[in-house]
Amino acid sequence: MNLTLKVWRQGGPNHKGKIETYPAEDIPEEASFLEMLDIVNERIITDGGEPIAFDHDCREGICGACSLTINGVPHGRESAITTCQLHMRKFRDGDTIWVEPFRARAFPVLRDLVVDRSAFDRIIEAGGYISARTGSAVDANATPVPKADADEAFEAAACIGCGACVAACKNASAMLFVSAKVKHLGNFPQGQPEAKRRVLAMVRQMDEEGFGNCTNQYECEAVCPKEITAEFIADLNRGYAKASLEETLG
Numbered sequence: 001m002n003l004t005l006k007v008w009r010q011g012g013p014n015h016k017g018k019i020e021t022y023p024a025e026d027i028p029e030e031a032s033f034l035e036m037l038d039i040v041n042e043r044i045i046t047d048g049g050e051p052i053a054f055d056h057d058c059r060e061g062i063c064g065a066c067s068l069t070i071n072g073v074p075h076g077r078e079s080a081i082t083t084c085q086l087h088m089r090k091f092r093d094g095d096t097i098w099v100e101p102f103r104a105r106a107f108p109v110l111r112d113l114v115v116d117r118s119a120f121d122r123i124i125e126a127g128g129y130i131s132a133r134t135g136s137a138v139d140a141n142a143t144p145v146p147k148a149d150a151d152e153a154f155e156a157a158a159c160i161g162c163g164a165c166v167a168a169c170k171n172a173s174a175m176l177f178v179s180a181k182v183k184h185l186g187n188f189p190q191g192q193p194e195a196k197r198r199v200l201a202m203v204r205q206m207d208e209e210g211f212g213n214c215t216n217q218y219e220c221e222a223v224c225p226k227e228i229t230a231e232f233i234a235d236l237n238r239g240y241a242k243a244s245l246e247e248t249l250g
Contacts, residue, residue: 064162074164102167165220171212
């Protein structure tokens with residue numbers, strides 16, 4: 001395959017960025033999108049240029065690091081996949097592909113296609129934990145959990161924190177991410193002692209980081225590679241309202 005790449009290049013956080021054009025020639029159809037970038041980078045280096053910086057780790061759709069906007073859509077137009085799971089056979093020979101970093105005030109660009117998503121880490125630090133005693137594994141049946149609650153918690157826990165939901169939202173809201181983290185901890189008995197404090201702390205940290213408000217457009221749900229449902233956002237809103245009222249009343 002022979003393609004044309006329009007890639008965002010930015011030397012650093014305080015540099016002015018711009019789109020630059022690169023040929024992507026003789027790309028195997030079975031290559032992943034990141035492997036295609038590897039091939040392009042090898043040719044850039046051979047020609048004495050500066051390779052395109054992009055983030056990656058596991059390349060198996062687990063780590064959430066491969067956060068790219070491809071033709072205007074976080075992770076590309078295919079459903080329920082990360083960038084590293086997108087293969088070049090999904091494009092046509094001769095296509096022009098626009099590749100940019102995730103755009104959000106809370107995700108400043110570090111260089112080229114790499115953004116700083118440490119805001120998510122600080123949200124987790126604010127309340128994404130439990131104080132229940134850990135140690136040796138207890139018997140699986142020692143703390144019965146209804147199957148519906150367990151299934152819902154596991155669905156929420158599938159969130160890999162990639163930030164696609166933020167990049168897709170016109171308000172750069174992190175509500176889907178936060179709601180998934182609150183849900184997967186709050187659905188189990190071990191997570192109940194911090195439940196009210198958790199929702200207050202994580203939502204307030206989210207606001208402090210500069211993420212926008214949710215206006216129920218569902219762009220987040222549409223681009224989530226793990227298909228996290230926006231129904232969790234409604235649960236988060238209810239939990240926050242209840243915890244705020246109890247806090248106010250003392």
